Amino acid sequence: MLRYFTRNHILIGGFGCLLVFCGILYVHHGPSISSFCFCPGNDRRRIEHNKMTAGLCQDNGNWMIGELEMETGVKYAQPSTTIGRTDVNSVTNWNAPLVWEGTFDPVVIDAIYKRMDPRVAVVLFAVGKYTRFLKGFLESAEKYFLVDFRVTYYIFTDNKGDVPAIALAEGRNISIITVPSAKRWQEVVLGRMKWATVTIDKRIRNEADYLYMMDIDSVFHNRVGAESFSRLSAVLHRGYRNSKRTGFPYERRPASKAFIPMDEGDYYYTAAIWCGYLEDMYKLVKYCYTQSEEDAKNNIEAVWQEESHLNRYLVYNKPTKVLSAEYLWSDYDTVPAEIKVVRISQVIKNYKEVRPNGGH
Numbered sequence: 170m171l172r173y174f175t176r177n178h179i180l181i182g183g184f185g186c187l188l189v190f191c192g193i194l195y196v197h198h199g200p201s202i203s204s205f206c207f208c209p210g211n212d213r214r215r216i217e218h219n220k221m222t223a224g225l226c227q228d229n230g231n232w233m234i235g236e237l238e239m240e241t242g243v244k245y246a247q248p249s250t251t252i253g254r255t256d257v258n259s260v261t262n263w264n265a266p267l268v269w270e271g272t273f274d275p276v277v278i279d280a281i282y283k284r285m286d287p288r289v290a291v292v293l294f295a296v297g298k299y300t301r302f303l304k305g306f307l308e309s310a311e312k313y314f315l316v317d318f319r320v321t322y323y324i325f326t327d328n329k330g331d332v333p334a335i336a337l338a339e340g341r342n343i344s345i346i347t348v349p350s351a352k353r354w355q356e357v358v359l360g361r362m363k364w365a366t367v368t369i370d371k372r373i374r375n376e377a378d379y380l381y382m383m384d385i386d387s388v389f390h391n392r393v394g395a396e397s398f399s400r401l402s403a404v405l406h407r408g409y410r411n412s413k414r415t416g417f418p419y420e421r422r423p424a425s426k427a428f429i430p431m432d433e434g435d436y437y438y439t440a441a442i443w444c445g446y447l448e449d450m451y452k453l454v455k456y457c458y459t460q461s462e463e464d465a466k467n468n469i470e471a472v473w474q475e476e477s478h479l480n481r482y483l484v485y486n487k488p489t490k491v492l493s494a495e496y497l498w499s500d501y502d503t504v505p506a507e508i509k510v511v512r513i514s515q516v517i518k519n520y521k522e523v524r525p526n527g528g529h
Contacts, residue, residue, distance in 0.1 A: 268397070275392060289318055289319060289381065292323050316338075369451045379398065380447050382440075
């Protein structure tokens with residue numbers, strides 16, 4: 170039987186053989202977490218991570234997607250080898266999934282990943298008047314976002330008194346981090362890269378395995394589940410999902426660290442939601458922060474701040490999964506035929522009123 174293995178696995182496909190594989194399994198005993206490595210052998214014995222010998226079954230100690238196992242007896246529709254979505258593309262040209270409604274079975278994929286039991290962090294910035302969006306985001310997330318998974322919402326705010334009391338399901342928590350106020354909305358979006366980098370490094374990496382960066386001025390309307398999991402997942406920007414690369418709002422000034430030439434690029438991704446393994450996300454968040462700092466030294470600000478640096482990174486470091494615009498639509502826009510389900514949508518607001526320096 171051919172299984173899916175993590176990046177530390179070596180697999181000869183077809184009728185070949187498994188040479189060596191190593192993954193991480195978290196076994197939950199109350200609040201404590203223990204990691205194990207499955208090494209080859211007839212007994213597939215578990216070896217405690219801190220007792221592994223050098224070389225064989227080495228791992229960096231981070232949570233990783235493991236074998237795609239699920240409970241017996243789970244009822245779901247049989248998948249087809251020939252019938253599926255034909256109105257949209259469901260794979261990128263580097264063979265990563267492009268996820269739409271109808272390209273996965275939520276029962277199957279959630280059942281598989283719940284067995285892996287990842288700790289999920291959601292990083293949210295609610296600065297200034299944006300605290301008004303916390304209630305709608307959190308209440309809808311508790312209804313639709315990774316239901317029955319362990320989730321911690323890390324809320325970065327300059328007014329913790331505005332964080333509402335929300336009823337949370339078991340295994341879900343809110344953690345408040347105080348950050349300075351900002352005079353420009355551009356400072357908010359660039360500042361979140363700084364504060365997220367610092368907090369992931371000093372705290373979140375010890376408390377989570379998987380991380381989402383999300384905009385607070387959004388509301389969940391339908392399920393968002395384990396189909397969003399991958400090493401690094403990016404979301405198509407709704408406004409440019411059918412545009413040619415020459416029409417993308419990439420940073421085109423060579424003086425900026427976010428510069429992308431006119432003849433390069435795959436898709437235009439939104440910075441309102443992106444997710445992945447904790448360490449892969451940390452690398453990307455830190456990249457956006459440090460590149461923005463380099464731009465600042467040269468008296469330049471990328472045209473769309475951290476979103477420009479995000480897109481630059483993903484041109485040359487391909488995401489392992491691309492999520493369709495279902496995962497971030499907008500209440501401003503009419504829903505097109507290819508969007509069967511709006512999962513998350515940005516709410517209508519008066520930008521001049523909610524942003525410290527106004528503007529769209």
